[in-house]
Amino acid sequence: MKLKLHPGLEIKYSTIEGKGCFSKTPVPRGRKIAEYTGERISNAEANRRAGRRRLRICAINERWSLDGSKGGNGTHYINHSCEPNSYMKILYGHILFIALRDIQPGEEITIDYESTLHSNDKRCACRAPSCRGTINRAEG
Template sequence: MALIVRSSAIHAAGCYTTTRIGRGRRIAEYTGPRISKDEADEMYQDAPLTYLFGLGNGDLVIDGHCTAMFINHSCEPNCETEVVRGRVWIKAIKEIAAGTEITYDYHLYDGDDDEQICNCGTAKCKGTMFSVDEVKKRKKARKSD
């Protein structure tokens, strides 16, 4: 299996497969230095883009430095993340044809003020990259304001 990074209609650059990938296959590992959320917030305070992956409750993050950092969010993904013994894998949840962009649902939950608008363009787009729980939490907070 080979992955390439090229232009994406979802967001700037995306990760694509050049070969067919079978359902259940691990595609890539999300790697990079592990830092605290506070360190990440300080490092990337004014950065327009980050490639951070939250672990556990989000107090620890991976500062992405790998091919997997180019895998974009989609509300109708072809992959999901799987944490195995502290390692984060991107795994196919369906068969993926050669030439297809690899995607997974980010399920963001960090509570930052930014809206994290989704640009996946799928028929089931929920309009945000936030998790369902985060969306509910934000709606509840707006109602109590």
């Protein structure tokens, strides 16, 4: 399936990991960047797919997830950072990325993944001064 990028987004190599999602336009704080798109799958299927090398799955609720590796619009390339410039908001079954602060053109869009299907030992490479060392936030 050919990648249909959301307007204003660009996929480039990232200093964090692999390819990342970059904004081509300024995005003011609090503004929606894009919606996460992908194949709608059950969470059981999401867990089955979690063995893949690169994970592009995003949970909507306790039942359903979206797999951005099929039908994604570029937002599935958004990398994790412990000091992100965006966050993910789930609204009526839609996954939205919202700017946490003003984003300049050319900036990589990042969110704090907090919890993922990755193992809790998966190391973080975001290089933020406050990096907690792992992608998943420790529980408790």
